[in-house]
Amino acid sequence: MKTNNYILLLMAFIMVSCNSKKPLEWNDDIAKLTNKDLKGWLRKAPFKNEWNIEKNDDEIVFTNLDQVFPFMGKFKKFDKTPKDTKPVYQEENIVFQDDEWGDSFMYGMLLYQPEELFLNETYRESGNVIFSGTNAIHESYTASLSETYLYEKNENYKAVVYWVRCNYKSYLFGYYQQGQLVVEFGFPCNRNNQKEGLQKLKEINHALGLNIDMWEKATTENLQINPRPFSFK
Known part of the structure; x- marks a missing residue:
């Protein structure tokens, strides 16, 4: 009986140890901004x-977010998952099927350091040649990321807006x-719809309380592609 109790206690300890996560030392500004609730924010x-x-298992949904x-x-x-010390405390993504903008997303990540x-x-x-054979070439996907003139980096944050061309x-x-806070978001926007896209960008800036001054003052001219980007390294 004692042996069985010991085994149960050992198994419980192992389960807790495996599921335990190193606590995050919150930066005061980020804790205040997110209220320590990344997904809710x-x-x-x-x-x-x-x-x-x-709730949507009977509907046609995304098969591959990538x-x-x-x-x-x-x-x-x-590397988000190295063998030794993990750099990521939390990672969240939310996908919206917005009636006006279509498939859009919000992404957030908290780093330990x-x-x-x-x-x-x-x-x-x-595409996978083993499963798709000669059709694999038709299952290939490419995308490009182009920096706009909305690039701002200061002692507090880095903020950039890009155009994505995909499919x-x-x-x-x-x-x-x-x-330690990283945020990304994306929503469909055609080049002839830049005015509305810029307004949505400003709405996101306000809703999340990012207070990015360059985004607040931006015009559609700032959404043109910068031939000499700064944000890639």
């Missing part, structure tokens, strides 16, 4: 119809990093 974004897979939002949560030379991150300019995913569609992609 991201839900403040001005989009509607959050996609919930548990193909829809290829740059979401992907960073150059940054502040580290400036960078994005890749291109994305490519090839013959374009959308605006926002990136914001303040120390």
Whole structure:
């Protein structure tokens, strides 16, 4: 009996140890901004119809988010799951099927230690020859990321707005990093719809309380592609 109790206690200890996560030392400004609720804070974004897979199993839903939002949560030379010390405390993404804007997303990540991150300019995913054979070439996906003139970096944060070209569609992609906090968002926007896209960008800025001055004062001219980008490294 004692042996069985010991085994049960040992198993419980192992389960707790495996599921335990190192606590985060919150930066005061980020704690105040997010109220220490990353996902709840991201839900403040001005989009509607959050996609919930548990409630939409009978509908046609995303089969591969990488193909829809290829740059979401992907960073150059940054390993989220190394074998030793994990750099990521929390990672969240929310997808909306907004009636006005279509498929849009919000993404957030909290790092244990502040580290400036960078994005890749291109994305490519090839089809699997083993499963698809000669059709694999038709299942390849490519996307490009182009920096606009909305680039701002100061002692508090880095904020950049990009155009994404993916699967013959374009959308605006926002990136914001303040120390241990990383935020990304994207929504469909055609080049002839820049005025409305810029207004949505400002709405996100207000809703999340980012207070990015350059975004607040931006005009459609600032959404033109910068031939000499600063944000890629």
